[in-house]
Amino acid sequence: MEDNKTNFQYGILSFPLPDKASHRRILHVDMDAFYASVEIRDNNSLRGKAVVIARHPKETNGRGIVSTCNYIARQYGIHSAMSAQEAYERCKEAVFIPTRHAYYREVSQQIREIFKRFTDKIEVVSVDEAYLDVTTNFYQEASAQKIGQKIQYDIYKELHLTCSVGVSYNKFLAKIASDYEKPAGLTVIPAETAEEFLEKLAIGKFHGVGKSLESKLLQAGVTSGKELKALSYADLVDHYGKMGRDLFFRVRGIDRREVKASRKRKSIGKERTFAPILLTHEELYRVMKEMTEEVEALVDKYQVNYKTVAIKFRYKDFSTHSKQTPFVFWGERRWQLYRVAKGLIDEVIDVNRGIRLLGVTVMDFDELIEEQVNLPLDDKRDTDFTKK
Template identity: 50%
Template sequence: MQYGMLIFDEPERDTSRKILHIDMDAFYASVEIRENPQLRGKPVVIARHPRESGGRGVVTTASYEARKYGIHSAMPAQKAYELCPHAIFIPGRYDLYRQISRRVREIFRKYTDLIEPLSLDEAYLDVTENKPNIKSATIIAHRIQKDIWEKLRLTCSAGVSYNKFIAKVASDFKKPAGITVIPPEDAHNFLMALPIEKFYGVGTKTVERMHELGINKGEDLYQKSELELIQEFGKMGYSLYRKVRGIDDSPVSPVRDRKSVGKENTFADMLRTEEEVVQQLRILSSEVMEALQKNQKHGKTVVLKVRYEDFETLTRRKTYPHYIKDDSQLFIIAEDLWDEIGSLAKGVRLLGITVTGLDPLLYENIELPLWD
């Protein structure tokens, strides 16, 4: 590409890897159906029933039968009930889901140790070199599907390609229990036809701006220069310029260096008094510090998240000169942030505390007295 006297060479693809993205199908709902076969074929929603929660709460996931009514994750439970009054609402058993997720990863480890979990129900696997020495990544994907079904009676979908981005997009194409394979020679045509909404990481507001610029699918994005995309979308523009060309060299990282540790609680009954808020901030502060100690991390930046009854969400952060040493100190900081952004005019639906900008405890600064 040429702009005036500047010439930009097309970046080159690395097509040497074999990457899988495994995504469990409607995981939480599927586990509940497995545990209670009478639910099979019925619209199952993982959320408290609005009649029990006073219309509060959000959908964690929904069975494919429920999705036919337009129900999806992160939707208010009340809206899901309006769309499908006969849906079966289940609060969710997250300890059970975590237990089954661990068993799924045990199956993955039969094939490779290069596993990067994204959540309880999805992960990347690098099978370029694999334990059974199987040359075909597609065969491995089929075997994983078979193992998960035979051992857990659950289904998953898989995307198979040469990088993480394409594999993740592909895994969503043939749900449930499907496999979509995008080899290097097919990647260009696949990406050209891909709706811009399907480009992983492109949010709602970015999609709106894309449409304003006439970018509706990969082919439109491909026509934009790197300079144009960076000027319009910054760092994301740089990334999208490469992704639409089938380039994503990020490795599958089995151990990710945690950049933050946080805890948040959503309340079935809104918090409406200062005492209730303070109590929850104390609980969250204790849980966050416990998690930090478990991960041998500490940090200086605290983020408070507040969501109100009408779903308005506010965050505020503060960075301190010294590492936060205990839950009492974290609580005081969180309470200060609450005083800045908190309000009891509307009920508090959610509170969250996160400590970010983490460093290993090994590098803790020791303050030495310079004089008495």
Template identity: 45%
Template sequence: MAQSIVEAPIRIDTSRKIIHVDMDAFYASIEERENPAYKTQPLVIAHDPRQTGGRGVVTTANYVARQFGVHSAMPSQKALEMCPQAVFKTPNFPLYREVSAQIHQIFHEYTDMIEPIAFDEAYLDVTDNKKQLHSAVQLAHELQREIWRKTHLTCSTGISYNKFIAKLASDYRKPAGVTIVLPQDAEAFLLREPIEKFRGVGKKTVPKMHDLGIMTGQELYEQKELDLIKNFGKLGYILYRRVRGSDDRPVEYLRERKSIGKERTFGPFLQSTTEVNTHLKALAKMVAESMQGHQRHGKTLVLKLRYGDFVTITKRRTFTEFLPNDAIQFDQYAEEIFEDVVDEHFDSGIRLLGITMTGLAPLAFENITLPLYPNDN
């Protein structure tokens, strides 16, 4: 295959052995383990829309339900319409968290270089591992067997020299699959992947990609770097490298997030409280989802706003206990802070809004309120 002209140096480090572990339908599989009758029924992990007035979204679904088109992040009401016979099970996050901790203990039997992504997935750098195994494939198989032996749950693993390819590979043969992509096979593997599989290419980006004739990694590879940057900004710069097999991000096993937040710049500027509140709701939802995905909760909510005249205000509110990762609460507190700090600069409009949570701790660390006196209830 003819190589395109590379406009910027690309570095590819093939020295590492990285495994991406992705538990198969994690929450649903735990529920099936607890109640084997669910294995033959379409099981949806979500609040039953018939009891919530149609509200709620699907957390995950077992493979029986997926055959009906049910998938995570789908509105629960739509899942019910697609599969009227589905069993809806309210998520049991304390149990899922407990099982996740058990699985991470198993990871530590092989390596301490672990980067958790969510309850059900993590990156492991096994270049140098505790079992002294040279073969990452052998290690992945042993890891799967150990997880099954101790939890009766299956996982899929992707193995490669970087995180991007390892994550793509773990999704290649689900469930219970092991996929390895060697450096010499990376180009062929990436070029045939649909563009939707590339991390960062979401619902809003896919139509633009298709409009440009980019359907697979092959068409992405043929794009010039400057054109990708022009059309997609920073994402274009990243994708130009990813499709060439470059991703030097390390497995961040020592990372400790100090804050999680989202902010957005507006043009034209926001001119009314109604507009501000609408966007605060959207930001609060994104922050709540990100906090849940990183398995963190926090005690301090920070609101940031920048007026049209560039005057910037940052105001925080700290609570005695950890806040639940609830978008409605985040939005409520953000709106209250906004009402307290908004001033005459609002006449120039608002060009930026942001919500950040700090004072973070792992979700496994719970609030415990002890009674002051023996007879307190």
């Protein structure tokens, strides 16, 4: 029997759980609906309206993908990576605004200058998102919560934007905390109550659990952290691989990843496994179209240009193969990515052998631009989980 408090087993071997390093003070700052918030800030006539960051589908013959939208638009079910045409059908009164990436990067840089007042341990995740390690900081302030409040105040006062902040002792918990109370929230998850918090958390709220894995876990009866924590290390690793390993530790409040001042992303990709296996080109095309839209949403978020596209596939007999091709950008990139990936499917996949895994990856970035921070606009709130 596995001792969930001090040890875990894998096979016949028993290992001590890693130390939580709960002395650390980590912030995750997330700018709410960043692109849309910047546009609303700069154009007061947009306040109170549904704002969608994408070219209007009437201008593109129905093409295009939503980069992001404000919270009013989200009430209509609009979200990032949705087609602009569907967004328009959901809310015909929405205001569509093309993305201004260079300008958003300028604003993002202004936000980072505020971060630098507090610490030099800043890991930029995207133009609207960053981790800060304030265990030691330039203000010699012991309370990470107070630093989070000060960052929110400075960003709002100087840039007229809002952000949600998560405070905890590791990156995983800080990320979850920043999503907990949006917009303009500040949520603290202290070490003393972290495991209690995670046991009550819905499985889909665990950072890193996508829709596909969430579906598999729900089918296995895992609806929350409590059921997840009841699974053994061996069960999670054997069924879910590296992600299962990570979840075993994270549901116990363990995440020893450091806040790294610089990070270089080498590729962006998505893959899915299938049970039952896929046996038709139509099924492969449908899944690939969904994945290429998700990949391009991430490319848009991380603001990179890629020069190579690769697909990965696994047959029913578990043999795994891949094929890549150069990518030359012209016109509407999202639809090109799907066409290139579809072409690779047609070129190398024998669908009659049955497909149990399909993936698509873009790589060879010729420009990497640091990432984003999400900011809310009204209703400034301060949430401490201990008060919930």
